[in-house]
Amino acid sequence: MNTAPHLFDPETIMSFLDGELPAAQSDAIRAHLSQCAQCAALVSKLQESSSALAKWRISETPLGSSTQKHISVAIQQFQRRNSMPLASFFRIVKPRYILVAITLILAATFWAQQSPSRISLPEQEMRAKLKKESAQDPHYPDEARKKGIQGIVVLHLLVAKDGSVKKLDVVSGAPSLAKSSADTVRNWKFEKTLVSGKPVEVETTVEISFTLYP
Amino acid sequence: MLAFSHGDSSAFDELFFRYHQRIFAFLRRRIADQSRAEELTQEAFLALIRAAFRYQPRALFRTYMYAIAFKILRDDRRKTTFRSFFFRSNEKSELAPGPVKNSDEILWLRQALGRLDVTDREILLLREFEQLTYLEIADLLKLPLNTVRSRLFRARLPLREQLEPAGGASAVPLGELS
Numbered sequence: 001m002n003t004a005p006h007l008f009d010p011e012t013i014m015s016f017l018d019g020e021l022p023a024a025q026s027d028a029i030r031a032h033l034s035q036c037a038q039c040a041a042l043v044s045k046l047q048e049s050s051s052a053l054a055k056w057r058i059s060e061t062p063l064g065s066s067t068q069k070h071i072s073v074a075i076q077q078f079q080r081r082n083s084m085p086l087a088s089f090f091r092i093v094k095p096r097y098i099l100v101a102i103t104l105i106l107a108a109t110f111w112a113q114q115s116p117s118r119i120s121l122p123e124q125e126m127r128a129k130l131k132k133e134s135a136q137d138p139h140y141p142d143e144a145r146k147k148g149i150q151g152i153v154v155l156h157l158l159v160a161k162d163g164s165v166k167k168l169d170v171v172s173g174a175p176s177l178a179k180s181s182a183d184t185v186r187n188w189k190f191e192k193t194l195v196s197g198k199p200v201e202v203e204t205t206v207e208i209s210f211t212l213y214p
Numbered sequence: 215m216l217a218f219s220h221g222d223s224s225a226f227d228e229l230f231f232r233y234h235q236r237i238f239a240f241l242r243r244r245i246a247d248q249s250r251a252e253e254l255t256q257e258a259f260l261a262l263i264r265a266a267f268r269y270q271p272r273a274l275f276r277t278y279m280y281a282i283a284f285k286i287l288r289d290d291r292r293k294t295t296f297r298s299f300f301f302r303s304n305e306k307s308e309l310a311p312g313p314v315k316n317s318d319e320i321l322w323l324r325q326a327l328g329r330l331d332v333t334d335r336e337i338l339l340l341r342e343f344e345q346l347t348y349l350e351i352a353d354l355l356k357l358p359l360n361t362v363r364s365r366l367f368r369a370r371l372p373l374r375e376q377l378e379p380a381g382g383a384s385a386v387p388l389g390e391l392s
Contacts, residue, residue: 011367018341020348049374053342056323058239061248067256071230074263075223 007032010042017046118158118201121193126159126204129191138184138208144176145212153181153208161199163190171205181208226266229275230259237283240344244287254290258283277350280340284354326376334369337362 008016008029015021016029033040144150153173160166165186170178185206192199237258242251261282269278327335336355340346348366352359 011363014367014370015348015363018348045374046370049370050342052374053338056243056343058242060235061238061242061252061255063234064252067252067259070256071259071263074260075226078263078266079223 013039013042014046115196120203123204123206126190131189134187134189136184138181140210141176141180148212149174149176150210150212153178155181155185155206157204157206159190159202161201163192177210233279240283241287243339254286258286261286277353280344281354326373330369334365337366338369341366
């Protein structure tokens with residue numbers, strides 16, 4: 001046998017011996033081995049290693065009655081579980097996934113309560129946040145003045161996260177005074193209100209006083 | 215296994231018949247104490263039954279079964295290490311020699327395999343005794359396929375150099391290798 005140029009690395013030759021290669025490559029290696037003494041020697045070494053280990057045999061173990069009993073009990077438990085209602089559902093959805101989902105929902109609910117998206121603030125506090133450029137007083141309507149109408153208009157505001165008036169409701173007050181108040185207050189702009197660093201909507205009540213003889 | 219997972223208990227008998235001795239041999243080669251190897255074999259099959267409810271045939275059953283046995287073995291080794299570390303127990307060490315029938319044979323095989331890197335040795339044993347493919351070994355040990363191949367080669371050649379010339383060795387209780 002002559003020594004031919006090595007076409008395959010030693011690990012590939014080992015893979016061939018272990019039956020890990022496709023048929024075409026195995027044929028090529030077989031042909032190479034018939035011509036290459038060095039690779040044939042490698043094959044012998046690998047085979048000797050496997051043969052030596054193959055002599056390490058383990059005596060069979062008898063099947064004990066305790067093992068049979070334990071396995072029989074486990075199979076009965078398994079069959080009971082398999083015949084449970086919704087068994088096919090729980091086969092796909094593991095109970096621990098359901099537990100995780102419930103935990104997440106509870107955590108999200110708790111978080112939502114801890115970080116409300118809307119809060120209520122007293123008028124005084126909101127007036128301090130009122131931007132000066134938008135802080136116009138309502139006009140006293142001439143008709144109301146002529147008729148001697150005076151009093152207090154109470155407005156309920158919902159201030160958006162950006163500080164603009166999102167919703168306005170008249171709670172009480174003379175209609176003519178209320179209209180003038182609403183038209184003015186609707187254009188008020190407030191500083192953003194932050195809770196835990198995030199802007200929130202604010203509910204507040206504003207009172208506007210119209211007096212003929214101050 | 216799929217049949218068993220859908221309630222056919224006779225399918226389990228077939229699996230048990232096919233794999234009981236194989237799993238015992240797998241564990242016995244890695245555990246010094248024969249009775250412990252028997253206990254862990256039983257544990258492996260109990261774990262198989264427990265896992266049957268949600269069994270999905272993603273790989274060959276053989277790989278699945280050895281993966282269970284491998285996990286049981288790893289957990290047992292961890293427990294043994296923990297106990298010996300904290301309680302200085304008198305339990306027999308996994309590396310202690312087993313019952314000696316042929317001390318020379320035990321010695322050279324233990325020495326030869328014992329000199330190998332732990333992972334190299336595990337790959338070699340899985341290939342030679344469990345007859346797993348490279349891909350199955352890679353899956354089981356979570357190693358890249360090429361790493362399995364190169365480590366197997368690295369384990370086999372020095373083993374050949376260290377082993378005595380063939381002849382004589384038989385039924386060697388090498389459970390102490392772990």
